[in-house]
Amino acid sequence: MNRIAVLTSGGDAPGMNAAIRAVVRSAVYYNLKVYGVYRGYKGLIDGSLTEMDASSVADIIHKGGTILKSSRSEEFRTAEGRSKALKVLKEHQIDGLVVIGGDGSFRGAQELSEMGIKTIGIPGTIDNDLNYTEYTIGFDTAINTVLEAVTKIRDTSSSHEKATIIEVMGRRCGDLALYAGVAGGAESIIIPEEPGNIETIIAKIIQGKERGKLHHIIMLAEGSGNASDLQKKLLEQADVNARITVLGYIQRGGDPTSFDRILASKMGVRAVELLLNKKTNQVIGIKNNSLFNMDITESLSAERTFDRELYKLTEILSF
The missing domain is CATH 3.40.50.460 (Phosphofructokinase domain)
Known part of the structure; x- marks a missing residue:
């Protein structure tokens, strides 16, 4: 694992910037090159990537939204679109990808994992509608x-x-x-x-x-x-x-709470560490105040637990 990338996809959620910051700075800490992908999967298809360093994510932990921007890509839903995205990742010699978003974003990560890119998902959605985890970033x-x-x-x-x-x-x-x-x-x-x-x-x-x-x-x-x-x-x-x-x-905007900043920071670091350990097709969640990771496919089929x-x-x- 030498190069990784991070993107945000779907609806924005407060705390996404804190997660981006954690991914970038932990990658630098572990001597990895890290790239930011602008505008989610659409930007990945278009090759809208930039190398990032510790300074790239300075002064963003408290900001809402996402500095990498976000979008929804119909093209990525097609085999041709995913092939374009894979080509971009290969051209930049990127070995692993961290995806911050909801269930649709996770399905995209799952597809890329099947194509040979190591992927880790971080839950970012204000709806808290990912059944496998107690809390999502932004909720x-x-x-x-x-x-x-x-x-x-x-x-x-x-x-x-x-x-x-x-x-x-x-x-x-x-x-x-x-x-x-x-x-x-x-x-x-x-x-x-x-x-x-x-x-x-x-x-x-x-x-x-x-x-x-x-x-x-x-x-x-x-x-x-x-x-x-x-x-x-x-x-x-x-x-x-x-x-x-x-x-x-x-409801989507505003400075993230301390809970969301800390949760995002923990998950961002864990994502990089999972990639370093050659894990793929995994998502990170929290239960009983402890982080865990599990298979994306399993997470997407988890049953809803209503309080x-x-x-x-x-x-x-x-x-």
């Missing part, structure tokens, strides 16, 4: 971003004595809505794992009004339905004129 920061918004929304919701629907990201996994909802004191949480029903939400709103509650926060994961449809049902069935706030891409105990807290605490 903790996104929770705190949502919490900041919830605090401000509650102020105006109380002033106008309104119910508010806050829509957050999470098409297949409701962790962002669940964790932010519990931490932010939301009265109702609607997620793909527990869609709930309109009757329960209405009952909670009525119960709250009867004891003088001035607001009702509903956290809705985007994969659980349309906020406008829910707003319409509340108006029609309970004469509740709820407001809607869709947080959108604000039902945390969800139960909503029912207990949301009176």
